[in-house]
Amino acid sequence: GAVVSQHPSWVICKSGTSVKIECRSLDFQATTMFWYRQFPKQSLMLMATSNEGSKATYEQGVEKDKFLINHASLTLSTLTVTSAHPEDSSFYICSARGTSWTREQYFGPGTRLTVT
Amino acid sequence: AQRVTQPEKLLSVFKGAPVELKCNYSYSGSPELFWYVQYSRQRLQLLLRHISRESIKGFTADLNKGETSFHLKKPFAQEEDSAMYYCALGDTGNQFYFGTGTSLTVIP
Numbered sequence: 045g046a047v048v049s050q051h052p053s054w055v056i057c058k059s060g061t062s063v064k065i066e067c068r069s070l071d072f073q074a075t076t077m078f079w080y081r082q083f084p085k086q087s088l089m090l091m092a093t094s095n096e097g098s099k100a101t102y103e104q105g106v107e108k109d110k111f112l113i114n115h116a117s118l119t120l121s122t123l124t125v126t127s128a129h130p131e132d133s134s135f136y137i138c139s140a141r142g143t144s145w146t147r148e149q150y151f152g153p154g155t156r157l158t159v160t
Numbered sequence: 161a162q163r164v165t166q167p168e169k170l171l172s173v174f175k176g177a178p179v180e181l182k183c184n185y186s187y188s189g190s191p192e193l194f195w196y197v198q199y200s201r202q203r204l205q206l207l208l209r210h211i212s213r214e215s216i217k218g219f220t221a222d223l224n225k226g227e228t229s230f231h232l233k234k235p236f237a238q239e240e241d242s243a244m245y246y247c248a249l250g251d252t253g254n255q256f257y258f259g260t261g262t263s264l265t266v267i268p
Contacts, residue, residue: 076254087246087260088204095254137204147192147250151204 047071048140050152057128057159065123065155067138073118074140078149079111082135094121128159163187164249166259173237174267181232181262183221183247191249193223193230196258198244207245208232217241237266 047070057063067077076095080088092108094100094115102108110132112124121140125132135156139149165184173179185191193210208216210223210230221232230247247259 078256085263088258090256090258093254139204141254147256148194148206148209149250149256150206151196153203 046142046150048074048138048150048152050138050155052155053153054156055158057157059129059159060127062124062126063128063157065125065136065138065157067121067123067140067152069119069140069142069150072140072142074121074142075118076141077115077121078139078141079113079121079123080137080139082137082154084135088137091123125157128157130159133157133159163251163257164247164259166245166247166262168262169260170263170265172265172267175239176236179234179237179241179264179266181245181247181264183230183232183259185228185230185247185249187228187249187251189252191251193221194248194250195219195221195230195232196246196248198246200243204246237264239266239268242266 049068051066078093079091082088090103091106092100092102092113094113096115096118100113115121135154137154139151163186195207196204197207198204208221219234221230223230242265244261244263246261249257
């Protein structure tokens with residue numbers, strides 16, 4: 045149980061275009077989903093927390109107009125990187141918490157974004 | 161304020177030797193502590209949660225509230241234990257704090 049998937053697993057896009065990354069909880073309902081960014085050999089950096097049906101809460105320094113998060117259902121959250129630039133190239137990871145669990149999070153496999 | 165501290169960025173031990181990955185936390189409420197592991201090219205996986213008081217893959221971790229620590233231990237390290245280990249704290253709200261991680265290498 046507690047499987048989280050992400051799609052795509054990797055994407056290459058041109059500078060100035062937008063990219064959407066999907067995060068799905070496959071066998072549980074996730075009231076809360078989290079989006080992280082991970083740089084090579086570094087820890088995860090929380091970007092935002094999203095609760096189903098409400099606006100995401102962004103961490104300080106994360107541009108909400110650039111990283112659009114939608115959590116439209118209990119099993120799906122999307123992260124859209126708008127007007128991507130090469131510095132947005134990174135590994136993006138989502139995680140999810142269930143509705144009645146303890147506080148642990150379950151992680152997706154990540155999406156490698158490369159902006160050329 | 162740094163909630164979770166992992167003082168060792170890199171740790172190398174020989175196969176069969178005991179291993180301890182340190183984690184200290186700072187939180188005034190009732191935290192939940194976790195250890196996550198990330199093997200090469202794999203997703204982050206939950207290894208242990210303090211409330212379960214379980215042993216997974218030979219690893220144990222005890223929450224010491226007096227020392228605000230949650231060190232991860234294994235008596236005999238195996239080569240397959242080589243990975244990145246993250247200590248994490250979940251607070252009473254929706255926040256989750258990760259340590260900076262410790263890269264463990266088990267030398268054959």
